[in-house]
Amino acid sequence: MKQLLIISGLPKATYYYWVNCFGRPNKDEEIEKVLIKLRKLHPNAGYRPMVELLKREGYIVNHKKVQRLMRKLGLCITSFWRKTRKYSSYRGKVGKVAKNLLNRRFNSKVVHQKLVTDTTEFKYYDNGQVKKAYLNPYMDLFNREVVSFEISKQPNFIAISNALSKAIEITSDCPYRRTFHSDQGWAYQTPYYRQKLQEHNIYQSMSRKGNCHDNSVVENF
Known part of the structure; x- marks a missing residue:
């Protein structure tokens, strides 16, 4: 053995360290079995x-340990999702573009007087498959409360219209004329959307083209 260690260049202490390690019981055997099971369910x-x-299975494990065990078991992901283009509701001038009445004044001393909205795309898992959903919130600038929202699987006008109708009804108690602010998305330019606001005596305000800072509160949300 001494000659083999000399030829291989392996220190004696290192050799006996690994000999002792091979004889130790695997303390992570139970977690490793759970990881293998979860990999089949979530590839x-x-x-x-x-x-x-x-955690859902009842195991509280540090993320570094999980990463180490996954490498040991060969469970690491070898392919990654290609970064997709961020969703944009802008389709050019398809209707009438309103003036920027809000002008980055993102505060209000009156409840339900100023509301901001936007359509946001996010991804979620469904039986191991990545799918997309679209959120349409209406946020009150008085206290940053989301007064209404709709979630849909497609970026359609129905979801925006439903969220708008709820927002109009909930904010109808405002003693002053309301302002609803958005970007220049195609849905907010449509005659139906504009007419809906006019029927309830609501000012329409829009961000400048390609300027997310004009609607930064709901963009950050």
Whole structure:
């Protein structure tokens, strides 16, 4: 053995360290079995989602340990989702563009007087598959409360219209004329949307073209 260690250049202490390690019981055997089971159910989950999945199974494990065990078991993801283009509701001038009445005045001393809205795309998992959903919130600038919202699987006008109708009804108690602010998305330019606001004596305000800072409160949300 001494000659073999000399030829291989392996230190004696290192050799006996690994000999002792091979004889130790695997303390992570139970967690490793759960990881293998979860990988079959969630083939696209990386080590961070795995941490949350383990919590659901009743195992509280540090993310570094999960990453190490996944590497050991060969469970690391080898392919990644291609970064897709961020959703944009802007389709050019398809209707009438309103003036920027809000002008970045993102505060209000009156409840339900100023509301901001936008359509946001996000991804979610459904039986191991990545799908998209679209959120349409209406936020009150008085206290940053979301007074109404709709979630849909497609960026359609029905969801925006439903959220608008709820927002109009909820904010009808405002003693002053209301202002609803949005970007220049196609849905907000349509005659129906504009007419809906006019029927309830609501000012329409829009951000400048390609300027997300004009609607930064709801953009950050």
